[in-house]
Amino acid sequence: MSRARRSLDWGFPRWRGYGAAREAAKVRICDRHGCEEPGDCPAPKAPNSRERWYFCQKHAAEYNAQWDYFAGLEAAEREARARAERRESAGYAEAAHYGWAGSGDGTRSADEMRALEALGLAPDADFEAIKKAYRARAKDVHPDVKPGDAEAARQFQLIQTAYEVLRAAEQRRTWRG
Numbered sequence: 001m002s003r004a005r006r007s008l009d010w011g012f013p014r015w016r017g018y019g020a021a022r023e024a025a026k027v028r029i030c031d032r033h034g035c036e037e038p039g040d041c042p043a044p045k046a047p048n049s050r051e052r053w054y055f056c057q058k059h060a061a062e063y064n065a066q067w068d069y070f071a072g073l074e075a076a077e078r079e080a081r082a083r084a085e086r087r088e089s090a091g092y093a094e095a096a097h098y099g100w101a102g103s104g105d106g107t108r109s110a111d112e113m114r115a116l117e118a119l120g121l122a123p124d125a126d127f128e129a130i131k132k133a134y135r136a137r138a139k140d141v142h143p144d145v146k147p148g149d150a151e152a153a154r155q156f157q158l159i160q161t162a163y164e165v166l167r168a169a170e171q172r173r174t175w176r177g
């Protein structure tokens with residue numbers, strides 16, 4: 001009990017009872033000199049340090065605004081970290097790009113791979129096989145064959161779209177030579 005009492009007004013960190021004089025109600029006081037607010041916002045004392053300051057919200061914001069992530073790092077370490085961060089963001093940009101136009105097996109885009117799948121074809125199917133599969137499948141679900149069939153209409157639309165994607169890709173390849 002005497003030890004708890006001693007830490008109330010001196011020593012570091014400073015603690016203070018809030019409200020009733022119950023042990024559980026003790027809160028840490030902001031580490032900013034002269035501030036008496038509860039310090040419930042931890043902030044690292046230095047980069048890569050596990051030591052923390054405990055500030056009130058206002059002083060934590062002030063501290064964070066001045067926080068230099070690279071402060072105290074050796075020049076080489078600083079450069080290595082900057083490089084790693086550039087690599088990370090470049091990797092992200094690349095991933096985002098391929099999310100839209102990824103190369104399935106290296107020669108087909110992700111859209112083409114999806115289109116081939118919709119037509120029940122393998123990734124290496126040539127355009128003759130694509131045309132054949134498209135005609136056969138379109139015939140089965142054509143609105144003239146299955147009038148008023150919503151599922152057939154959906155299938156027909158899907159096959160139609162898949163064929164358009166593959167036809168456009170074939171044209172791009174042919175034009176490029």
Ligand SMILES: [Zn+2]
Pocket residue numbers: 030031032035036037055056057058059
């Ligand atoms: Zn404060």
